[in-house]
Amino acid sequence: MKGRPLLVVDDDADLREAITDVLRDAGYEVIVASNGxxxxxxxxxxNPLPGLVLLDMMMPVLDGAGFLAEVRNHPEWADVPVVVFSASAHPNLQEDGARGWVRKPVDLDALLEVVAQHVVK
Known part of the structure; x- marks a missing residue:
């Protein structure tokens, strides 16, 4: 396994499972959540905190923007990198507190590249 686990957050169970499978095949430990x-x-x-959060922006209960706002209010979580994936236009990453972005539908090679670029080991 490659370092700390990755947290995949998406309400679409099929997409969450597909991303989890690809990441595990690439050697990452993966934990999942269905909403923010x-x-x-x-x-x-x-413990330890995830080395990266892969975050869908459009979810019920608490969406990606709400999750990012909550994370900004917890200093102990501030160093956990977040990469968002969304079907909508490119988000303002700096304003949201995210470090990267992958467009939906997710290109799995692009996803692995972004993960490798931003993950904390």
């Missing part, structure tokens, strides 16, 4: 609220719970229980 669940992802915050995962962060609160994680």
């Amino acid at each position: 609220r669940n992802a915050l719970d995962v962060l609160a229980r994680s």
Whole structure:
């Protein structure tokens, strides 16, 4: 396994499973959450913290923007890199607190490249 686990946050179970499979095949440990609220719970229980969060922006319960706002309010989570994936236009990453972006539908090679670029080991 390559360093700390990755957290995949998406409400689409099929996409979450596909991304998880690709990341595991690439040697990463993966944990998952189905929305931003669940992802915050995962962060609160994680030791060590994930080396990267892959975050969908459009989800029920707590969307990606809400998750990012909550993370900014917890200094102990501030160093966890977040890469968003979205079907909408390129987000303002710096404003949102994310470090990278992958467009949906997700190109798996591009996803692996972004993960390798931003993951904390």
